[in-house]
Amino acid sequence: MVLLADVVTTSHEVSVTRSRKAKTAAIAGLLGRLDPAEVRPATALLAGELPGGRAGVGWSTLAALAVAPAPDPSLTISAVDAAIGEVRLIKGSGSAQRRTAALTALLAQATADEQQFLVRLLGGELRQGALEGVMVEAIATAAGVPTDAVRRAFMLSGRLPATAEAALRGGEPALAEFGLELGRPVRPMLASPAEDLESALVGEVTVEYKLDGARIQVHRDGDEVHVYTRTLREITRSVPELVDLVRGLDCRSVVLDGETLALDDGGRPRPFQETMSRFGAQNSRELLLHPYFFDCLHLDGADLVDLPLRDRLDALAKVAPQHRIPAAVTPTAERAAELFDEALAAGHEGVVVKDLDSGYAAGRRGRAWRKVKPEHTLDLVVLAAEWGHGRRRGYLSNLHLGARDPDGGPPIMVGKTFKGLTDERLAWQTEEFQRRETHRDDWTVHIAPDLVVEIELDGVQTSPRYPGGVALRFARVLRYRPDKDAASADSIEAVRALLPGG
């Protein structure tokens, strides 16, 4: 029987070293000491996940808890697993109070160290420097199997705890038993950013539109259809039109990977927010979702994940020719550039360039898929900055950005960003902002609005919260502009001009 205290000790060992090998060794050591029944919950805890998924508890709830710690450790992993499971089930009127009571009862059995661990875990911010990647290595080490065998089982099962359980119980043969299963989503393959289109065009590739919607993975087995998101959450009931469409395809069974989004009457993409409003809305068909498939992982009994993309695209062309994403296979550089322009002209985000010889691999491994999007820049005024957390504690990190008011008023806030800052720049702005400080509160230092920063962004969107009715999307700092002042910053009109159709 392994105690929560052992997990906490291991987590501490993991957090105090930066060496991945040391982190892996520490976790593997604990995994090797577990009873079989403890492997799943312990794997989740060590990877910073809650066994069974999120429990409806966040920082606000946790911050309100104050419980005297137990003097000695007694909590078992199974007890913690059970307690979190009960918290997750609390619903309905008075649930906040009952949730607090259940959490209080759990924390009362925990020592001070255990309480700290549980609060960070429940808040979803364990921050020990080990998540899925390190855990996959640790499972492989503990079970004495190749990392790739673990990685593959994790991709196909979608679950670390089940992967760890199989690896420790039956080694490589048990891991090899994981196949693609209809009705069980696979962890999706992702694209990493490319410098530009030309640098992404290496070898034999296909170039596809990149759409601004939500990732979907559709499984069909006979008349049974399931739809999953990128994080493997099932959304079948929210998207009946997609279910009907897939049920109408000419096949017995299929697994398709793609993107879905809402279109306007002219067939142009609606803003991402509008597509998003469809998720969770039960059976609302007011705004129809359209699917665009770009991969086929299974067709009529044949699993295709290990085949090269070119073969999977053949299967896709066979089963859903009218729902394929617009693309060009092995285009010339000129044709690829044309397709990129066409995608933008049609209102889409850009393109994804994919290696035709690559197999399907979860995550961003291998750089086989590269996304290319146009970038915009704006010169904006820094209005304030918020103190950072974690490794940014003690630094002013998150910038408040404003656009110039053409009528001469104070700058109009259009968003925040913490991205693109090196440690050096972080240190510089922490000093500089305090020199320019006008006032501060608990979280934020406000400064005189005359420091200009060049911001790179993907675009802007209409905003219900910012005063100008517009907000930046994916903003990051490029550089400070000491040569500019607030009067030469970009105006709110320049920001609004980046709105779709603007």
Added chain:
DNA sequence: TTCCGACAGTGGGGTCGCAAT
């Protein structure tokens, strides 16, 4: 010895469902 792939962390805007006010 240098380079580069993979990871983890640090947060951004927005929408929904649900419970509390």
Added chain:
DNA sequence: ATTGCGACCCCACTATCGGAA
């Protein structure tokens, strides 16, 4: 009826380790 919380959609970027070249 409105507000706040939590979950989950989309996401970029830097620092770092450790194996590849």
